[in-house]
Amino acid sequence: MQQQTKYIFVTGGVMSGLGKGVTSSSIAKLLQIHNKRVSCVKIDPYLNYDAGTMNPVAHGEVFVTEDGGECDMDIGNYERFLNQNVTKSHNITTAQVYSQVIEAERRGEYLGACVQIIPHVTDAIKGRIRKIGQEENLEILVVECGGTVGDIESLPFLEALRQIRLEDGAENVMFVHVTLAPSLDVVGEQKTKPTQHSVQELRRIGIQPDMLMVRCTRPLEDSVREKISHFSNITARDVFSCHDVESILAVPKVIYDQGIVTEIFRKLSMEAPQEGGANWKEWDLIVDSFRKNGEEVKIAMVGKYVKLPDSYVSVNQALKHAGAKLGKNVKIDWIDAEELNGNVDSLSSYDGIIVPGGFGERGTEGMIKTANFARERNIPYLGICFGFQLAAVAFGRYVCGLEGANSSEIDPSTQNPIIDLLPEQKDVKNKGGSLRLGSHEVNIVENTMASKLYKSSKISRRHRHRYEFNQKYLEMFALKGLVFTGHSDGKKRMEALEIPSHKFYLGIQFHPEFSSRPGYPEECFEAFVRASSS
Numbered sequence: 465m466q467q468q469t470k471y472i473f474v475t476g477g478v479m480s481g482l483g484k485g486v487t488s489s490s491i492a493k494l495l496q497i498h499n500k501r502v503s504c505v506k507i508d509p510y511l512n513y514d515a516g517t518m519n520p521v522a523h524g525e526v527f528v529t530e531d532g533g534e535c536d537m538d539i540g541n542y543e544r545f546l547n548q549n550v551t552k553s554h555n556i557t558t559a560q561v562y563s564q565v566i567e568a569e570r571r572g573e574y575l576g577a578c579v580q581i582i583p584h585v586t587d588a589i590k591g592r593i594r595k596i597g598q599e600e601n602l603e604i605l606v607v608e609c610g611g612t613v614g615d616i617e618s619l620p621f622l623e624a625l626r627q628i629r630l631e632d633g634a635e636n637v638m639f640v641h642v643t644l645a646p647s648l649d650v651v652g653e654q655k656t657k658p659t660q661h662s663v664q665e666l667r668r669i670g671i672q673p674d675m676l677m678v679r680c681t682r683p684l685e686d687s688v689r690e691k692i693s694h695f696s697n698i699t700a701r702d703v704f705s706c707h708d709v710e711s712i713l714a715v716p717k718v719i720y721d722q723g724i725v726t727e728i729f730r731k732l733s734m735e736a737p738q739e740g741g742a743n744w745k746e747w748d749l750i751v752d753s754f755r756k757n758g759e760e761v762k763i764a765m766v767g768k769y770v771k772l773p774d775s776y777v778s779v780n781q782a783l784k785h786a787g788a789k790l791g792k793n794v795k796i797d798w799i800d801a802e803e804l805n806g807n808v809d810s811l812s813s814y815d816g817i818i819v820p821g822g823f824g825e826r827g828t829e830g831m832i833k834t835a836n837f838a839r840e841r842n843i844p845y846l847g848i849c850f851g852f853q854l855a856a857v858a859f860g861r862y863v864c865g866l867e868g869a870n871s872s873e874i875d876p877s878t879q880n881p882i883i884d885l886l887p888e889q890k891d892v893k894n895k896g897g898s899l900r901l902g903s904h905e906v907n908i909v910e911n912t913m914a915s916k917l918y919k920s921s922k923i924s925r926r927h928r929h930r931y932e933f934n935q936k937y938l939e940m941f942a943l944k945g946l947v948f949t950g951h952s953d954g955k956k957r958m959e960a961l962e963i964p965s966h967k968f969y970l971g972i973q974f975h976p977e978f979s980s981r982p983g984y985p986e987e988c989f990e991a992f993v994r995a996s997s998s
């Protein structure tokens with residue numbers, strides 16, 4: 465018989481941005497290290513159906529799963545920490561739950577009942593969580609509830625989690641609450657009041673947390689831990705210090721050293737972990753590789769959403785993965801493409817240049833000039849999705865002399881649409897969930913830089929685009945020295961471009977960053993960082 469899945473519910477207090485995602489990933493990682501079958505779920509209580517239509521500057525990157533989900537960026541943290549793919553069902557939103565309930569009501573499935581938040585909406589939430597545990601045969605599922613306790617939007621979710629604890633029993637369900645102990649200046653004392661209040665708020669809705677993860681700049685002082693313990697009705701050994709560390713990958717060890725694994729096993733009535741039974745070796749090696757401070761490699765990332773580095777979190781991480789493996793210290797400067805336009809010369813001090821994904825017109829002239837500058841100055845260039853498309857536009861304009869060359873996304877009336885709408889997108893009206901999404905196979909042309917770095921004639925990578933290279937220009941580009949070295953769907957679309965005479969000039973239509981993991985950098989990034997440091 466299938467084992468019942470146990471749940472760890474992670475809630476957040478005080479304010480957003482405390483690192484609930486990293487805390488949840490770290491807990492899951494520790495359980496994985498202790499040989500448990502574990503995964504993570506993110507609940508997003510907002511009314512968007514998914515993250516696909518959200519501005520990355522406000523919410524961070526849109527992370528794409530293999531099955532084409534446009535998810536919250538925390539899903540990326542789970543995949544990277546656990547080195548394990550998750551499906552889009554792991555990102556639950558209010559819109560998904562309510563749509564499900566409303567559709568069932570329209571089909572008449574509630575048999576005349578008055579449809580209500582309790583029990584119908586909460587049942588739908590519980591059903592979604594339990595289905596993941598069962599279908600994936602998990603021993604433990606870590607479920608992170610987005611937002612801050614006290615928000616109106618998260619109430620139905622917290623109520624559903626409370627019910628699961630009641631139904632499945634305290635030996636199968638525990639609550640972890642992430643809070644903050646701020647200190648007002650460097651030597652100032654760590655304040656406990658925000659934590660006290662947020663635990664009270666949680667208790668008011670019927671949830672007594674079993675553990676507190678307290679974010680702080682310096683390790684939590686013992687007296688502060690005691691105080692929090694008293695006021696929150698939680699033993700001091702269940703109050704964990706989540707102080708700042710040099711890298712998010714160091715967080716699992718920080719909480720492990722405070723005894724979190726023993727406590728979780730005890731609370732969830734699992735047999736205590738055997739001495740030496742944990743599998744630390746691989747993770748330790750990976751974390752260590754990030755500590756070495758090798759030669760600095762300066763990368764310019766020229767994009768539109770630079771005000772929040774989290775807009776490109778997977779690209780940032782992928783570069784770090786590559787740096788760690790190669791023993792290089794990758795330093796990234798995020799540069800606003802809009803401000804750069806006309807002054808690309810300032811990019812000459814960088815070892816490598818990236819133009820990442822993006823949408824819409826703003827900043828594109830700066831990105832096109834950047835792609836051209838990297839080509840002219842023989843500076844390693846990696847163009848991802850939009851960066852691939854705009855590199856092709858730049859080549860059309862500056863090498864082939866094509867008047868007004870552009871992407872029809874930017875200039876719908878351009879006489880030279882180097883990048884044009886995917887044919888199957890012509891009648892698409894809805895913006896949400898309608899891009900070409902998720903994993904698709906890409907064929908790699910032999911004897912090219914792409915084939916050298918992928919060492920394979922076929923790869924599978926995640927996509928998120930509506931436009932593509934217009935093959936009308938294929939021959940002209942080849943004659944001028946730019947070749948397409950990756951394609952898909954029986955050569956219907958171009959997926960990679962290179963300039964063989966250049967030091968490293970690679971554009972890819974797919975998103976390699978979503979496949980990069982600590983210890984296992986995606987091939988493009990490794991090759992790009994290597995080229996940038998040579």
Ligand code: GLN
Binds near residue numbers: 823929930
């Ligand atoms: N805006 C471009 C497209 O839709 C590129 C998308 C992206 O960079 N993710 O095709």
